Amino acid sequence: MQDEIAWIRQVVQGDEGAFAKLFRGYAPRIFRFAMIYLNDRTQAEEVVQETMIAVWKGAKNYKVQSRVSSWVLGIARNKALDRARARGRAPEFVREKLDRQASARATPEQLTRQEIQIDRIRAALAQLTPEHREVMVLAFYSDLSYSEIAQVLNCPEGTVKSRMYYAKEQLKELLSLRGGESR
């Protein structure tokens, strides 16, 4: 956290080394987050670049009261939503076709137990609404607190907690249903 704030200050002075450190830390998180809304690798990579350019230009406006992660991911969310709207369709989450094709090609013998489990959770996560999925990704992949997620999503903390609660319940239900089907 302190490091990140120091890097932001260095970015204000035009330090590309500090910018590279921020970039390496945030690019995978921004990419994953953008995929929720865009489901397109090229577009998600564009969001990474646009977000980080906005970070470079806007570093002087960063307020220490908010965490760097909330600030950066908040920018990323706006960029991703803008792109989703520009594409003329409501943000929706659809799994990457490649992932589906890969798992469809594999025979049960080829899949290890772990792969089967990942495939199950992947299918269940894909069925969550974007609102539920983004909370889950921000909490479990980006390790943000509920208050930070509320800042990123621009919604009350109570909404974040309740979305997570329902996402988890829905996921449990989906997984138990799928587990039952496979038996």
Added chain:
Amino acid sequence: MTQNRCSRELKELLPWYVNETLTGNERARVEAHLVGCEGCRKELKELQGLKQLVVMDEDVAVPLEGLLVQTIERIHSGERRTIAQLNWQLFALGFTVGVLYERGRFKIEPEVEALGWELKRRRG
């Protein structure tokens, strides 16, 4: 006593207990509750497993270094464009002022004009 009552409020804190972002006070409340609540301990294990799976599922390789180089290049080209635009705007402004002055449509304040003539005279 209250800590062992399984409230939704406490259950809603569990995901953030798992990602270790609760405040000290919240963490202490959750831990005190977990001691006496088997249901929440089970829920906690499920959430820990879920977190691992989400990380595995989401952990897709991103071409970091290539993207970084492209981004820095875009920043530089944006800055070059801004400077070029500024230079062009200054040139256009100067040119317009020059043309208007030459054609007499642009009046300079008499005092400034007199100062200009005075400077010219002194230089000989």
